[in-house]
Ligand SMILES: [Zn+2]
């Protein structure tokens with residue numbers, strides 16, 4: 039079982055993370071929901087969004103921290119409507 043590759047973190051609920059130039063099925067890294075964003079990855083899709091303003095400053099743009107704009111949109115759409123209450127949002 040993979041665990042978060044952030045130094046010192048042993049979280050096993052991880053996202054498989056891929057750099058943009060990774061054309062294989064093998065993830066570059068595994069990070070937990072907390073550390074994925076710190077390394078520039080969306081913790082939902084595992085794609086690299088480092089340096090993208092809408093990701094780095096998601097909360098300023100009205101999104102969710104650590105989630106890319108695409109996943110944030112999909113999550114909102116899946117809930118059926120835009121809801122202020124994110125507390126009942128569970129992923130994985
Ligand atoms: Zn971690």
Ligand SMILES: [Zn+2]
Nearest residue numbers: 080083106109
């Ligand atoms: Zn995403």
